[in-house]
Amino acid sequence: MPITTSESNNAESKKPDIKVSGSLVSMDPSKTKADVQNLNFWYGENNAVKNLTIPVADRKVTALIGPSGCGKSTFLRCFNRMHDLYPNTRYEGQIILQPHGLDLLSKAVDPLEVRMRVSMVFQKPNPFPKSIFENVAYGLRIRGVCDKAFIAEKVETALKGAALWEETKNRLQRPAFNLSGGQQQRLCIARALAVEPEIVLFDEPTSALDPIATGKIEDLIDVLKERLTIVIVTHNMQQASRVSDYTAFMYLGQLVEFNETQKMFVSPTNPLTEQYITGSFG
Amino acid sequence: MAIESAEKAGPKRYQRARQGISTRQRVTEGAIEWALFLAGASSIAITVGVLSVLIYESAGFFAHVSVWEFLTGTQWFPQFDPPKFGILPLICGTLVTTAVALSVAIPVGTIIAIYLSEYAPHRLRNILKPVLELLSAVPTVVYGFFALSFVTPFLQLFIPGLPGFNMLGPGLVMGVMIIPYVSSLSEDAMHAVPMTMREGSYGMGATKMQTAWRVVFPSALSGITAAYILGISRALGETMIVALAAGLEPTLTMDPRQPAATITAYIVQVSGGDLPHGSIGYQSIFAAGLVLLLMTLVFNVWGYRLRKRYREIY
Numbered sequence: 192m193p194i195t196t197s198e199s200n201n202a203e204s205k206k207p208d209i210k211v212s213g214s215l216v217s218m219d220p221s222k223t224k225a226d227v228q229n230l231n232f233w234y235g236e237n238n239a240v241k242n243l244t245i246p247v248a249d250r251k252v253t254a255l256i257g258p259s260g261c262g263k264s265t266f267l268r269c270f271n272r273m274h275d276l277y278p279n280t281r282y283e284g285q286i287i288l289q290p291h292g293l294d295l296l297s298k299a300v301d302p303l304e305v306r307m308r309v310s311m312v313f314q315k316p317n318p319f320p321k322s323i324f325e326n327v328a329y330g331l332r333i334r335g336v337c338d339k340a341f342i343a344e345k346v347e348t349a350l351k352g353a354a355l356w357e358e359t360k361n362r363l364q365r366p367a368f369n370l371s372g373g374q375q376q377r378l379c380i381a382r383a384l385a386v387e388p389e390i391v392l393f394d395e396p397t398s399a400l401d402p403i404a405t406g407k408i409e410d411l412i413d414v415l416k417e418r419l420t421i422v423i424v425t426h427n428m429q430q431a432s433r434v435s436d437y438t439a440f441m442y443l444g445q446l447v448e449f450n451e452t453q454k455m456f457v458s459p460t461n462p463l464t465e466q467y468i469t470g471s472f473g
Numbered sequence: 474m475a476i477e478s479a480e481k482a483g484p485k486r487y488q489r490a491r492q493g494i495s496t497r498q499r500v501t502e503g504a505i506e507w508a509l510f511l512a513g514a515s516s517i518a519i520t521v522g523v524l525s526v527l528i529y530e531s532a533g534f535f536a537h538v539s540v541w542e543f544l545t546g547t548q549w550f551p552q553f554d555p556p557k558f559g560i561l562p563l564i565c566g567t568l569v570t571t572a573v574a575l576s577v578a579i580p581v582g583t584i585i586a587i588y589l590s591e592y593a594p595h596r597l598r599n600i601l602k603p604v605l606e607l608l609s610a611v612p613t614v615v616y617g618f619f620a621l622s623f624v625t626p627f628l629q630l631f632i633p634g635l636p637g638f639n640m641l642g643p644g645l646v647m648g649v650m651i652i653p654y655v656s657s658l659s660e661d662a663m664h665a666v667p668m669t670m671r672e673g674s675y676g677m678g679a680t681k682m683q684t685a686w687r688v689v690f691p692s693a694l695s696g697i698t699a700a701y702i703l704g705i706s707r708a709l710g711e712t713m714i715v716a717l718a719a720g721l722e723p724t725l726t727m728d729p730r731q732p733a734a735t736i737t738a739y740i741v742q743v744s745g746g747d748l749p750h751g752s753i754g755y756q757s758i759f760a761a762g763l764v765l766l767l768m769t770l771v772f773n774v775w776g777y778r779l780r781k782r783y784r785e786i787y
């Protein structure tokens with residue numbers, strides 16, 4: 192007991208020391224897919240994301256890193272208005288989707304429309320209790336698509352896009368639960384891809400997977416970014432440096448530093464960032 | 474200071490605990506195991522006992538009436554001379570009233586479950602669920618009386634020529650009685666579906682309705698099937714409502730507007746003293762009871778297999 196108390200005391204005394212470097216990237220406005228501007232998010236009274244401003248580059252991978260509880264998932268879930276599902280939550284600020292300048296957080300914008308354009312892949316694979324085919328077709332079906340040939344074509348494209356086609360083409364009607372964890376996660380990626388989203392959000396997509404399955408998903412992200420924009424939360428520094436083009440480091444709900452991944456990992460500007468990526472944090 | 478004393482006290486305390494396991498605890502464990510075994514065994518013993526009485530008494534009955542005649546006869550008139558023991562009218566009455574009840578209880582119960590689990594605010598759910606469960610706490614005699622003196626006259630306004638005793642009224646009322654069995658268990662099953670499942674659906678742009686029907690419902694199907702089977706068993710075994718309001722007239726008809734008798738209603742009628750003890754007519758209630766038991770068993774086994782299949786698939 193006494194030990195933890197003294198530790199938390201240390202943390203408290205550190206708090207005022209946070210020097211926030213903010214965004215160190217000056218991005219050509221025509222190259223952004225989304226502009227996050229002064230974003231604040233509240234769970235009731237808890238201000239979990241504080242005044243965050245970053246550009247999200249078009250057809251690039253943006254990684255969110257930071258210690259547990261710093262607000263990465265909370266921030267990510269603002270992009271598809273996931274927080275709207277729960278009571279007592281509040282957004283402030285804007286996430287402007289380019290090129291048409293639509294504010295995703297505006298009350299006037301239907302969260303369903305946002306989610307149709309911004310898909311999400313979760314930490315734990317969550318296939319539906321349906322066949323492999325129906326899982327991938329789900330997004331089309333709920334949009335009212337009935338054309339069988341069209342759906343079959345989209346499902347095939349999505350499964351190929353998620354590098355799962357070869358493994359599943361002969362068992363499309365089998366239950367998705369029979370797939371391995373890594374396959375299930377790629378199925379969830381295929382499901383997200385089938386509706387041709389503009390942005391795909393990944394919340395620690397590989398934390399439940401073994402290194403080989405993780406490698407496959409990282410390769411996949413590399414390919415996907417040629418045609419869509421990706422925002423990924425990860426706890427794994429190697430993963431962030433391998434897959435991302437830009438990295439945002441968050442701490443206690445604040446953006447400590449945002450930079451090109453190369454620059455941030457080679458020469459972090461903020462001492463806190465350096466401590467975190469070298470693993471000597473706290 | 475605090476740490477030091479805790480460290481000193483710690484290992485000693487563990488030692489004592491370990492010694493405890495080897496002596497007293499082992500005895501208690503053994504005793505508990507026996508008590509649990511006896512509790513489990515007694516339920517089996519009671520079931521076997523009931524079953525053997527049923528079979529024994531039915532054997533007496535089948536010594537006089539052939540099984541073939543019993544199962545295929547279309548007339549059930551135990552008081553006649555010669556008596557007719559064809560169980561089909563009773564089975565028919567049982568199935569029709571059950572079907573009417575389920576046609577109310579399953580859709581309404583399922584919709585209520587979806588509303589409570591997916592739509593209702595948490596507070597409302599915590600109020601509504603117990604209130605709903607009160608429906609099944611109403612004594613069935615009250616329901617039977619309600620069917621006879623209120624529902625049937627009300628139905629007569631819309632269905633000209635509906636007899637005062639019919640299967641429709643009591644069937645509908647029975648359905649209302651069963652709603653909480655269906656809705657409560659289904660709701661439990663849907664409530665237990667993890668939030669990540671729903672988020673997956675909402676994340677694709679699905680509406681609440683789509684998420685509830687296409688994702689939550691199939692995810693909970695195993696539990697929902699169990700709820701339906703319980704509803705079916707409850708309807709098959711219901712006695713009072715049909716005995717009071719369906720007419721006690723064994724009729725071989727699929728038309729719910731007609732009066733009829735169910736197996737349970739017949740049993741209660743005869744046990745009430747219509748036929749002398751020891752007569753064939755009296756023994757017939759055991760044969761009828763056996764049939765009812767087998768019917769319930771069939772539905773339960775069927776439900777069990779369905780559940781297993783869904784669990785395997787999903």
Ligand SMILES: Nc1ncnc2c1ncn2[C@@H]1O[C@H](COP(=O)(O)OP(=O)(O)OP(=O)(O)O)[C@@H](O)[C@H]1O
Nearest residue numbers: 234237239257258259260261262263264265266426
């Ligand atoms: N549903 C919620 N209601 C209230 N507070 C929440 C809720 N979810 C998260 N929080 C709080 O918001 C803060 C940020 O949580 P968040 O889940 O975004 O962290 P994270 O960076 O994703 O952490 P991890 O790496 O562990 O996933 C935490 O302090 C957490 O306690």
Ligand SMILES: [Mg+2]
Nearest residue numbers: 263264265394
């Ligand atoms: Mg998280």
